[in-house]
Amino acid sequence: MGAIIKVKDVLNALDQITGGRCVKQLDDIFSGKNKFVVMKSSHIPGKACMELPGLICGDLEARVKKLAVTMTLTECNIELAGATGVDAIVAHHPIVDAANSGGVTLKGYLTLYGLSVFELHEAFHGLHPGIAYIHGHKAFRVDIAYGNIPGNILYVGRALAEVPTIGAVLDRLNEFMGMQEEEKMLLTEKNVRNCQDICETNVATGGQLLVGSRENKVGTVIHIFPHTGFSVEHLARAKQEHPEADTVIASISRVGKDSDLVKKAKELGLNFIVGNSHAMEILENGLPLAIALQKILPEVEVVLFRERITSTPLHKVGTNAIRNYADYISRQYLVTKNRGDE
DSSP states (O other): OOOOOBHHHHHHHHHHHHTSOSOOSHHHHHSSOOTTOOEEOOSOTTOOEEOOOEEEESOTTSBOSEEEEESSOOHHHHHHHHHTTOOEEEESSOOOTTTTTTTSOHHHHHHHTTOEEEEOGGGTTTSOSHHHHHTTEEEEEEETTGGGOTTOOEEEEEEOTTOOBHHHHHHHHHHHTTHHHHHHHHHHHHHHTTOTTOEEHHHHTOOEEEESOTTOBOOEEEEEOGGGTOOHHHHHHHHHHOTTOOEEEEEESOOOTTOHHHHHHHHTTOEEEEEEEGGGHIIIIIHHHHHHHHHHOTTSEEEEOOOOOEEOOGGGSSOHHHHHHHHHHIIIIIISOOOSOO
């Protein structure tokens, strides 16, 4: 019989993986000693979030037989965990009451299903070179607070020998992320639902070349993440710091052809590739984390929670019964504001 694994053992495993970055006592939160305890705010009243890498909710002495790794905690994650015997969830992104638990308080919802929940986010970033590797380069510089902005990540790397051109980068992304399989899954759904207008995140956000040609050589890569606050000024500075750079890769988040970043890259003589979107981070960061947890805690069953988000025209959503229901409710109670029953 294997060892009994508890929530505190999962916390210790996460602390081991992150090199001691997890919160383990109250002093870690309020003393300022743990630089991965950070506030995130757009200055929208009441919407700030404090990242607390480690255990967010749960009993340290509770037993863990089955553990799920996910990217962002949602009510769908909680329901899937409750229905499939998961005892604990490790989420990459920070967790906030109601926002990550279907509009209700976390503690009540998680306690109902006996779930313990952890988060990591910034404490996990910068631990491995995987995202750079998937995009075809080996990072020799990793800055997770470029321009002194926490979370503003910059990689600078040299292209791998097997990835000599822009076309090779794009082909590599398709292979690693299983884009043929994603396209087949989408086609199957279109056929089953008899709707050719369904869109799906992974397929819709595949790699793109915005500046340059597939035949262009790749030497040194400036790898950026636009949603973290990486600006045109940051790009110009990075190019100045690394004048040998010839290619920009933007991943996790995306930009369009008319983006100022793209215009600046063209001005600086840089190729510009849009790489994997945020939807693929569950494979880039989530899967290595899940496998690491499985290796450290072999007695625990570790699974990966993945999302598929689709866009469907209203007249094709669901069954006739549910569409008729929705039409009735919208007509009788939402458009005409009739609060009584018929």
